[in-house]
Each structure stands twice: as structure tokens, then as C-alpha cells.
Amino acid sequence: MTQEKETRRIVIPEVTRVEGHSAVTVDIKDGEVVDVKLDVFEGTRFFERIVVGHKADEMAHLTSRICAICSTGHVLASIRALEAAVQYKPSVRLNLFRELMHLGMIIESHATHLCALVLPDFLGTKDLLTFADKFKDEFALWTSLRSLGCAIQTMVGGRPFHPVNLHVFKLSHYPSRESLESLLPDLKSGAELALKLAHTFLNLKLPNIPSLEPNYLCLEQDGVYGYFGDHIRSSEGFRRPISEYKEYLSEYAVTYSHAKKSRSNGKPYMVGAIARLHFYHELLGSTARSIYMASDLARGSCNSMLNNLAQAIELVQAIERVQTIIALLSELSHEPEVEAPEPRLVGSGVGAVECPRGTLYHSYEVDEQGVITAADMITPSAQNTERIERDIRNTVSHRLAENGAGKDENLECDLETLIRSYDPCNTCATHAVRLRYV
Amino acid sequence: MNLENKHNTLPTIAVEGLTGCAGELLVILENLDKLLPFVRVVSFPFAQSSNQGGPVDITFVEGSVSQKHDLEKLERIRAASRWLVAVGNCAVWGCVQKGGCTNCSAAEKMLQVYGKDANFDVLEAAPLEKHVHVDVRLSGCPINATQFLSVTASLLQDHLPYITSKPVCLECKLKENPCVLIEDNLPCLGPVTAAGCGALCPSVGAACYGCWGPCQSPQMEAMAQVLTEKGFALEEVISRLGSFGAPAELFKRWKPFNENGAAVKGV
Ligand code: SF4
Ligand code: SF4
Numbered sequence: 001m002t003q004e005k006e007t008r009r010i011v012i013p014e015v016t017r018v019e020g021h022s023a024v025t026v027d028i029k030d031g032e033v034v035d036v037k038l039d040v041f042e043g044t045r046f047f048e049r050i051v052v053g054h055k056a057d058e059m060a061h062l063t064s065r066i067c068a069i070c071s072t073g074h075v076l077a078s079i080r081a082l083e084a085a086v087q088y089k090p091s092v093r094l095n096l097f098r099e100l101m102h103l104g105m106i107i108e109s110h111a112t113h114l115c116a117l118v119l120p121d122f123l124g125t126k127d128l129l130t131f132a133d134k135f136k137d138e139f140a141l142w143t144s145l146r147s148l149g150c151a152i153q154t155m156v157g158g159r160p161f162h163p164v165n166l167h168v169f170k171l172s173h174y175p176s177r178e179s180l181e182s183l184l185p186d187l188k189s190g191a192e193l194a195l196k197l198a199h200t201f202l203n204l205k206l207p208n209i210p211s212l213e214p215n216y217l218c219l220e221q222d223g224v225y226g227y228f229g230d231h232i233r234s235s236e237g238f239r240r241p242i243s244e245y246k247e248y249l250s251e252y253a254v255t256y257s258h259a260k261k262s263r264s265n266g267k268p269y270m271v272g273a274i275a276r277l278h279f280y281h282e283l284l285g286s287t288a289r290s291i292y293m294a295s296d297l298a299r300g301s302c303n304s305m306l307n308n309l310a311q312a313i314e315l316v317q318a319i320e321r322v323q324t325i326i327a328l329l330s331e332l333s334h335e336p337e338v339e340a341p342e343p344r345l346v347g348s349g350v351g352a353v354e355c356p357r358g359t360l361y362h363s364y365e366v367d368e369q370g371v372i373t374a375a376d377m378i379t380p381s382a383q384n385t386e387r388i389e390r391d392i393r394n395t396v397s398h399r400l401a402e403n404g405a406g407k408d409e410n411l412e413c414d415l416e417t418l419i420r421s422y423d424p425c426n427t428c429a430t431h432a433v434r435l436r437y438v
Numbered sequence: 439m440n441l442e443n444k445h446n447t448l449p450t451i452a453v454e455g456l457t458g459c460a461g462e463l464l465v466i467l468e469n470l471d472k473l474l475p476f477v478r479v480v481s482f483p484f485a486q487s488s489n490q491g492g493p494v495d496i497t498f499v500e501g502s503v504s505q506k507h508d509l510e511k512l513e514r515i516r517a518a519s520r521w522l523v524a525v526g527n528c529a530v531w532g533c534v535q536k537g538g539c540t541n542c543s544a545a546e547k548m549l550q551v552y553g554k555d556a557n558f559d560v561l562e563a564a565p566l567e568k569h570v571h572v573d574v575r576l577s578g579c580p581i582n583a584t585q586f587l588s589v590t591a592s593l594l595q596d597h598l599p600y601i602t603s604k605p606v607c608l609e610c611k612l613k614e615n616p617c618v619l620i621e622d623n624l625p626c627l628g629p630v631t632a633a634g635c636g637a638l639c640p641s642v643g644a645a646c647y648g649c650w651g652p653c654q655s656p657q658m659e660a661m662a663q664v665l666t667e668k669g670f671a672l673e674e675v676i677s678r679l680g681s682f683g684a685p686a687e688l689f690k691r692w693k694p695f696n697e698n699g700a701a702v703k704g705v
């Protein structure tokens with residue numbers, strides 16, 4: 001039987017259960033995908049311009065407003081950029097507190113994304129009441145895990161997001177050993193819950209998404225499965241200092257724009273949990289590693305939907321690492337914090353952190369008066385956009401070939417699931433140049 | 439009674455976002471389990487996939503109006519809602535996208551950030567009240583969960599809620615914190631900022647930077663005078679005071695500003 005060649009347009013006017021606002025349009029002509037657009041229509045807020053003219057010490061609390069769920073990431077990236085400008089090396093203790101704060105964000109963000117935003121797809125619920133009522137266990141899993149992430153961030157940062165306690169060169173207040181140790185019982189039960197969640201994701205049957213060649217980028221780690229670094233690693237084989245981000249990122253951008261019409265030769269890349277595990281799964285603790293080894297990730301699959309499982313594995317790892325950090329900080333708490341003299345903030349610097357969704361860059365120029373004269377921020381979601389479009393294109397082409405015209409009722413749903421697995425954060429993404437297609 | 443039937447007679451709520459950081463959406467999502475026995479959520483695109491338009495008892499709106507799309511959405515929301523609650527600094531004051539740079543227009547910002555080819559429908563960032571009638575204004579950055587629940591409880595009883603707009607100093611004194619403005623010479627904006635956070639910043643020894651927006655009748659001139667006496671440059675003081683969306687009217691009578699409330703250079 002010859003199949004009718006299809007010409008139509010798939011439109012998802014608003015992708016739900018993601019942060020911010022975006023829409024998808026796929027144009028199909030004669031059975032071929034001719035155009036894919038992920039239009040991020042979240043309003044822009046011009047942060048790169050807004051921060052100019054403010055004092056450097058205001059960056060942490062101004063840039064945290066880019067995005068609530070990764071506010072800790074923006075705060076830490078801005079702090080790292082400004083400290084890099086004056087070659088400031090924070091003490092071991094300060095670094096541990098920052099890492100603790102960051103892990104609180106990872107736990108909260110991953111738990112919210114996995115349980116509240118992704119799981120309903122696989123459980124087949126569309127509204128919250130059904131989810132809360134029919135899937136009490138999953139709902140409870142989410143409330144416990146995100147409360148744990150909130151509790152960590154509240155202890156170190158003063159509140160669950162938009163932290164008030166983190167500043168360039170210091171914390172205003174160092175939490176006591178007692179308050180740190182008060183987290184231990186919840187961490188213990190959290191570890192079990194996270195493991196349960198990871199097994200749920202390990203056993204999920206994923207919709208059919210054709211594999212793409214991997215092209216991953218992630219900050220270089222040293223000995224610990226962590227989220228801060230000064231160099232980038234690429235699965236294409238290069239390693240560069242983050243201060244050169246404009247060169248290695250724009251290389252890709254150039255490739256895209258040259259390849260706009262023949263994107264199959266282009267090379268979109270992916271940042272986030274799946275990229276981090278690709279490079280650093282050997283640094284995982286034994287529990288997290290055993291899940292990794294049992295999964296398709298270890299067998300080299302690069303189905304982007306495995307990013308969900310990758311986040312679940314990171315959740316397990318993060319809870320373990322938090323316990324280690326608390327033990328380390330408890331030992332250090334006997335020694336009084338000797339605050340190094342604070343240098344004057346001036347010059348230019350780049351800082352980066354691995355946010356829940358991937359590498360986040362901040363870059364600043366500061367004048368002699370300590371005032372910001374130029375700023376740049378590159379968010380993970382903006383970096384992933386091209387790759388999401390490419391995944392959508394491949395999936396639709398593949399499914400058209402498989403199912404023919406008009407018979408694939410799940411396609412739109414699966415596309416949303418696919419987009420959601422990237423955990424896109426459009427409030428963040430609206431800071432990228434070249435992002436929005438008009 | 440089975441769940442479906444009981445559910446259909448409950449008052450309805452909707453939670454919508456314009457241009458913001460999704461902080462309020464997150465706070466509401468995280469506290470939704472406490473509300474679910476009492477309301478039916480008809481629309482919450484951040485959190486669920488089946489969303490309906492149509493009349494709703496209470497709509498919570500996060501974010502500022504920063505593009506035409508926001509405005510159209512807000513007008514639809516207003517027409518459909520019995521109570522419209524502006525939640526968070528963006529919706530109540532306009533936050534940093536309005537106050538971060540008062541001397542540059544949206545068009546200029548677009549040019550500088552996106553280059554000359556960019557062509558989006560941008561509007562000057564503004565709080566909801568600039569465009570539609572707002573029934574309740576609940577500020578915060580992010581909002582305080584307890585305040586959010588009590589506002590909802592009041593509205594479910596058909597009462598307009600009482601929301602304090604006393605200064606942060608009051609909460610700070612109740613906590614018996616040492617004053618970081620007097621003792622450490624930090625640029626604390628507690629005297630002119632609305633309370634509700636529990637004086638978070640001074641409680642960890644840091645300066646309040648005004649994230650809740652202005653308190654009732656803030657004494658901006660006195661605040662500026664104290665800060666300049668402590669050695670902060672006037673330009674810096676002005677920029678700090680305005681960052682989180684304090685409206686221009688509050689600066690009108692003050693010498694470094696013209697009658698439109700815009701800062702006059704070089705005073
Ligand atoms: S520290 Fe700030 S908020 Fe507290 S009393 Fe002093 S000025 Fe007011
Ligand atoms: S003290 Fe001021 S800046 Fe800090 S959380 Fe409260 S209102 Fe916001």
C-alpha cells in the first residue's frame with residue numbers, strides 16, 4: 001500500500017510543566033520535516049544591560065532574579081566570576097559551604113523536575129489533583145526530597161532561593177556545627193527516597209527517540225563528582241579555560257548559522273546531567289554508580305530522555321556528598337574562620353558552574369570604582385536549544401517514516417515529554433542572543 | 439461523595455506567569471498540597487497539562503508586563519477572574535527589570551543585549567496595576583508562603599486580606615538583631631523596605647537590599663541622607679534605592695530628581 005504523503009503543521013502553542021514560556025512548530029511537507037522552531041516567548045528582561053552601572057557586590061542578588069529555581073547557580077557563577085577577576089582563592093571551608101548550597105539546589109531542582117514535572121507524563125496524569133490523589137507515593141517522594149533541598153539552601157543561604165547569605169569573598173554568617181548536623185536524619189531518609197526514585201526512572205520504558213551522536217560539554221572536575229570548574233571539556237576532544245568561552249561557544253554558533261539550511265551537518269551540543277555523567281561517572285559513589293552501570297547510559301545510549309535518569313542518579317550522589325561535606329565541615333568547625341583581607345573588586349573575570357541543567361557562565365568587567373561596565377551571561381537552556389530542535393526534527397522524521405500519515409496520536413505528547421526531559425528553563429534562556437526566532 | 443463530584447463544587451483558582459523568574463510559581467507549587475483540599479486548580483501551566491480558560495474565583499499572577507503577549511494575557515485573566523492577586527515583586531512593583539536601570543529605555547536595552555536585528559514586541563516593564571485593576575498586592579521576592587496561604591484563606595471567605603507594609607526594621611528589632619546600618623556601616627535599606635521576609639538579611643549580618651519593595655510612606659530622602667553621610671556616593675544610593683522597582687513618585691519631591699522622578703545627573 002502506498003502511503004499518502006503528509007503535509008501539515010504540528011503546533012504546541014505552550015509547552016506546559018516547564019519553567020517559562022515556549023512554543024513548538026514543526027512543518028511537514030510531503031512527508032518530510034522541513035522546519036522546526038522552538039520559540040521561547042518568555043518576555044526578556046535584559047539582565048546584561050540592567051546590571052551595568054551597579055556595584056560589583058550587588059551582582060549576587062541582582063542576577064539571582066534571572067531564575068528562581070537556579071538562583072543559587074547564578075549567585076555562585078557571579079561570585080566566581082568576580083573572584084576570578086582579582087584571582088581570589090576562597091578558603092576550603094568557604095568552598096565547602098558553597099558546594100553544600102549548590103547541592104541543595106541540585107536536590108531541590110532535580111526532585112521538582114523529576115517528580116512534579118516529568119513523572120506525570122509517564123503516569124498518564126494531566127492535572128495536579130489526580131497526581132496528588134492517585135499517586136500519593138510519588139507526590140510524597142517529591143515533597144520530601146524538595147523539602148530536603150530547601151532545608152539545605154535555607155540553612156546556608158537564608159532562604160530556599162534568592163539566597164541572602166552568599167557574597168563575594170564570604171558568607172555573612174557561618175552555620176554552626178549543630179545546625180549542620182540537624183540535617184542528618186532527613187538526609188538519611190532522603191537517601192532511601194532518592195534511590196527509590198532512581199529505580200523508578202531506571203525501569204521506565206522510554207518513547208521511541210532515535211539516538212543522536214553525542215556532543216557533550218561539561219566543566220572539568222578534579223577527584224570529586226562536583227559542579228564547579230575553571231576548564232571546559234568537550235566530547236569532541238578539546239579542553240579549554242572557561243575564560244575563552246566566547247571562542248569555543250561561538251565556533252558552534254558559527255557552525256549553526258552556516259548550517260542553518262542543512263542542519264544535519266551542524267553540531268548542536270548538549271549540557272546537563274547526561275553530559276556530566278558521560279565524563280565523570282567514574283567519580284560517582286558506589287550506590288549511584290551501580291544505577292549508572294545498570295542503565296542504558298553505561299551502554300552508550302544517547303537518547304536525550306535519559307537525562308531524566310541522569311538527574312535521578314545525580315540526586316542519589318548529591319545526598320551522599322552532602323553527608324560527606326557535613327562531616328568535613330564539622331571537623332573544620334573547631335578552627336576559627338580566618339578571613340583573608342578582601343581585595344578591591346576591579347578588572348574582568350569569567351565564572352562558571354554546572355547548574356541542574358548544565359554549564360552556566362557569567363562574565364563581568366569592573367571599573368576602578370567597583371562599578372560594572374559590561375556583563376554577559378550564557379545559560380544552559382540557551383545552549384541546549386539547538387539540540388532540542390534537532391531532537392524534535394529527528395523524532396518527527398523517524399515517526400513519520402514508521403507510522404505514516406496521521407496515525408501517530410502520541411506524537412505531540414511524546415514531543416512534549418522529550419522537551420521536558422531537557423528540563424528547559426525559559427526564564428533563564430531568554431538571556432541568550434540568537435535564541436528567539438521571529 | 440465521590441472525589442469528582444466534591445471536587446466540582448469547590449472554589450476555583452488559577453496560577454499564571456508573565457515575565458518573571460518563576461519564584462512565585464515555585465512557592466505556590468510547593469504549598470499547593472495545603473490548598474488542594476479546598477480549591478480546584480483550573481489553570482497552572484507551570485505545573486499541569488490540562489488547563490482551562492473561563493471564569494475563575496482567584497487568579498494569582500506572577501511577573502511584570504514586559505511584552506505585548508503579557509498584556510493580552512493579563513487582560514484575558516482580568517476579565518475572567520473574580521479576584522486578581524498580584525504575587526511577587528515583579529507583579530506588584532516591576533522588580534529589577536523595571537528598577538535596575540531607570541535611565542535606559544526598553545528599546546535601548548534590546549539593542550544592547552540582542553543586537554540591531556532583534557525585533558520583539560517589548561514594552562517598558564511595569565507592574566500589573568499599571569494596566570488593569572488589581573484586587574490584592576502581595577509582594578515578596580519570593581513571596582512568603584505563610585502570607586500566601588493567609589491571603590488565599592481570606593479570599594476564600596470573601597474577605598480582603600490584611601497585608602502589612604511596615605518597614606523591615608520593625609521585624610529586625612523584634613528579632614533583636616544588632617543594626618548593620620549603625621554598627622557596621624552597611625547600606626541597609628530596611629528603613630524604607632516593606633516587611634514580610636522576617637528581616638532575613640540583617641539576621642545573617644547582611645544589608646537589606648530592598649527586595650520586597652517599598653514600605654508604607656518610605657522616607658527616601660532621609661534614607662539617602664544617612665547613606666551619603668556614611669560615605670556612599672549619591673549615584674550609588676539612588677541606584678540601590680530604585681533597583682527593586684520603587685516607583686518614581688516616591689522620589690518626586692527630592693532634589694536630585696526631576697518632577698517625573700527620573701534621576702538628574704550631576705547633582
Ligand atoms: S539592620 Fe537594617 S533592618 Fe535592621 S534595624 Fe538596622 S537598618 Fe533596620
Ligand atoms: S531583608 Fe530586605 S533584601 Fe533581605 S529578604 Fe528581606 S526585604 Fe529582601
